[in-house]
Amino acid sequence: MSEKTDPINESAHATCADGTIAWFVREILPLEAALTQYLHHNWRNKSEIPDLRQDIYVRVYEAARREIPERAKAFLFATARNLMINYIRDESVVPIEAVADLDALAIAVDAPGPDRSVMARDTLRRLQLALNRLPRRCREAVLLRKVDGLSICEIALRMGIAEKTVKCHLTDGMRALADILYAEQPDFRGTP
Amino acid sequence: MSSALTGSAADVEARAADWLMRQRDCGEWSEDDQKAFDAWLAESPAHLIAHARLYSAWSYADRLAAMRPSVVEARAGTRVLPALFGVAAALCIAVFIVAALFGGSFFHPDEKTYVTSTGGHQFVALADGSHIELNTDTSLRVAMQAGRRTVWLDRGEAYFQIKHDAAHPFVVMTGDRRITDLGTEFLIRRETDHVEVALISGRAWFDAANGRARAPSMLLAPGDDVISTEKTAILTRKSSRDLADRLSWRQGVLVFNRTALSEVAAEFNRYNHRKLVIADQSAARITIGGTFEANNVAAFADVVKDDIALHVEKHADEIVISR
Numbered sequence: 001m002s003e004k005t006d007p008i009n010e011s012a013h014a015t016c017a018d019g020t021i022a023w024f025v026r027e028i029l030p031l032e033a034a035l036t037q038y039l040h041h042n043w044r045n046k047s048e049i050p051d052l053r054q055d056i057y058v059r060v061y062e063a064a065r066r067e068i069p070e071r072a073k074a075f076l077f078a079t080a081r082n083l084m085i086n087y088i089r090d091e092s093v094v095p096i097e098a099v100a101d102l103d104a105l106a107i108a109v110d111a112p113g114p115d116r117s118v119m120a121r122d123t124l125r126r127l128q129l130a131l132n133r134l135p136r137r138c139r140e141a142v143l144l145r146k147v148d149g150l151s152i153c154e155i156a157l158r159m160g161i162a163e164k165t166v167k168c169h170l171t172d173g174m175r176a177l178a179d180i181l182y183a184e185q186p187d188f189r190g191t192p
Numbered sequence: 193m194s195s196a197l198t199g200s201a202a203d204v205e206a207r208a209a210d211w212l213m214r215q216r217d218c219g220e221w222s223e224d225d226q227k228a229f230d231a232w233l234a235e236s237p238a239h240l241i242a243h244a245r246l247y248s249a250w251s252y253a254d255r256l257a258a259m260r261p262s263v264v265e266a267r268a269g270t271r272v273l274p275a276l277f278g279v280a281a282a283l284c285i286a287v288f289i290v291a292a293l294f295g296g297s298f299f300h301p302d303e304k305t306y307v308t309s310t311g312g313h314q315f316v317a318l319a320d321g322s323h324i325e326l327n328t329d330t331s332l333r334v335a336m337q338a339g340r341r342t343v344w345l346d347r348g349e350a351y352f353q354i355k356h357d358a359a360h361p362f363v364v365m366t367g368d369r370r371i372t373d374l375g376t377e378f379l380i381r382r383e384t385d386h387v388e389v390a391l392i393s394g395r396a397w398f399d400a401a402n403g404r405a406r407a408p409s410m411l412l413a414p415g416d417d418v419i420s421t422e423k424t425a426i427l428t429r430k431s432s433r434d435l436a437d438r439l440s441w442r443q444g445v446l447v448f449n450r451t452a453l454s455e456v457a458a459e460f461n462r463y464n465h466r467k468l469v470i471a472d473q474s475a476a477r478i479t480i481g482g483t484f485e486a487n488n489v490a491a492f493a494d495v496v497k498d499d500i501a502l503h504v505e506k507h508a509d510e511i512v513i514s515r
Contacts, residue, residue: 021240025248050201058237127255128372128397128409133358136375143374143395146256147411151219170217171209178249 020065027072028060032182034073035080042084052087056080130180134173137161141169142177199238207232208242212250256411303335308348311463311487313444321355322362327381327441328463328486349381351442356394365401369420372397378412379438390417392435398425446486450479453496453513464489471514475502 035056039049059079060069069075131139137159144155152170156163199207211229215221233240306326308314314326319336326332330348335341343352345366354362356375364371366382369389376394380387389398391412398418399409410418410427415435419426430438437447446463448456454476457468463486470476478500484492493511497504505512 021244024241025244029245029248050205054201054204054238054242057241061237061241127253131256132361132372132374135358136356139374140395142253143256143411145217146253147413152217167213167218171206171213174209174212174246174250175205177253178246181249181252182245 020061020068023064023068023072024057024061028057028076029182031073031076033184035076036183038077038080039084052083056083059083126181130177133180134176138169138173138176141166142173145170201238201242204236204238204242205246208239208246211243212246216250302337303333305331305333307331310465313441320357320360323353325351325442327351345380345382347382349379349441351377351379351439353377354394368401370397370399370401372399386419386421388417388419390430390435390438391415392439440483441486444486445483447483449481451481452476453478453480456480457513460484460486460489460492463487465509466490467510468493469510469512471512475513475515478502 032053035053036049039052040046043049043052056076056079060076063069063075063079131142134142140159141155144150144158145152150158152163152166155166159166211232214225215229233243306314306316306324308326308328308330310329312326312328312330314330316324316326316334318324318334318341320341322341324332324334324343327349330350331346332348332350333344333346335343339360341357341360341362343362343364345364352364352373354373354376356362356373362373362376364373364380366380366387369387371378371380371389374395374397376396377392378394378396379390379392382388389396389412391414393414396412397409398412398420410416410425412418415429415432417428417430419428437449440447441463446456446459448459451459454470457470457476461467466489468489480496480500482495484495489511490506493504493506493513496502496513503514505514
């Protein structure tokens with residue numbers, strides 16, 4: 001089992017012919033953990049972070065469609081910072097220190113952090129940890145689908161639940177896996 | 193926030209997951225579906241990005257299929273998996289030298305040790321609702337720490353029924369192999385030259401103890417039985433009846449099914465101080481079947497004498513069987 005390549009970055013996007021989305025998946029998504037952490041440090045209302053991240057992604061993608069940025073990481077964090085400053089100005093209720101903090105942290109972004117190479121090295125282990133953290137029934141549905149290759153109907157029969165419930169388990173599993181694989185920092189709690 | 197344009201990130205993601213499910217997992221995808229999907233993608237780059245993000249994570253999970261080697265029914269339903277890579281093996285050895293030097297308890301002050309003698313059988317209930325049953329001549333250590341639950345099977349055989357708790361992974365270490373439960377019931381038997389793991393229900397990961405990147409790693413499904421030596425791992429599929437027979441010691445009996453007498457003797461000898469000795473090769477090759485009390489070797493000898501008409505000599509510390 002070779003670990004030379006990183007399947008996250010390899011997976012071409014089937015439904016979109018333009019190269020920008022492939023670039024996005026390859027260069028930007030692996031930075032999601034670092035970006036999420038950065039947003040948590042700098043954005044007071046944590047419940048807004050998914051929406052904030054979505055807006056940042058849209059801006060990065062639209063800019064990249066015009067011209068692919070040379071330094072993906074610097075570009076992503078500059079976009080994040082600018083967007084936060086814009087929102088803070090619009091709300092005009094946030095004390096000035098918030099912006100000062102933002103600048104300090106933006107500089108730290110240039111320091112090397114977890115990135116694609118870290119993800120590539122521990123892909124299997126990360127997948128293992130991610131699966132381990134899914135709710136039991138959800139995990140079972142994902143395993144029956146991905147490991148045993150069963151259809152939704154077969155999974156429903158095997159687990160004794162409705163097909164609709166199987167679909168819910170699978171979409172929940174899909175979303176949770178994406179969050180664990182992308183949005184969270186790699187850790188090795190399961191490694192003795 | 194500009195989410196008014198595109199919908200909240202959570203809504204967009206839910207919608208993207210729904211599309212992806214229908215596209216990849218439902219097996220029905222018409223031209224109309226494709227058109228509707230294309231239209232949805234074109235509505236906003238946020239849709240495109242959410243879909244791409246889930247798509248790549250979900251495709252990544254396809255790797256799971258490769259983790260579980262299909263069992264080729266070629267020779268007796270077995271398949272030899274790739275040997276451990278040299279580097280990983282060397283690392284394991286290094287880890288073990290360190291562990292041997294300092295001793296396990298040096299690292300784990302809170303651990304408890306459970307030991308059974310020959311013929312023993314012990315039931316261990318853990319605070320988390322899991323339970324372990326130790327078979328004859330077995331030694332294991334349990335450490336319940338804040339972040340995880342770890343068991344070391346140092347010798348012998350044990351049956352595990354684990355209460356799954358994602359926040360506290362349950363890991364069994366046996367030599368340089370590791371079993372990580374995913375909601376599981378399994379059996380592990382450790383011999384000097386190999387380790388056997390049989391999965392009864394649920395799922396478990398089986399890999400090398402320090403297995404970051406290069407050691408072979410397997411996801412076990414119910415009925416999977418792995419026999420792993422230093423360099424190879426052989427996976428077979430067991431029927432539920434075979435598995436029940438493997439666990440018969442929990443009821444204090446041994447079940448044989450066309451088993452060679454030499455193997456039967458070795459099995460009885462695990463449970464008894466009074467050893468069975470098969471004196472000649474032609475007797476050793478005779479196969480027998482049946483259910484016997486594990487601790488009553490004399491009764492077994494009587495059956496051999498009466499029903500198979502072999503010569504049986506009973507001594508205080510051994511029973512010799514010959515033609």
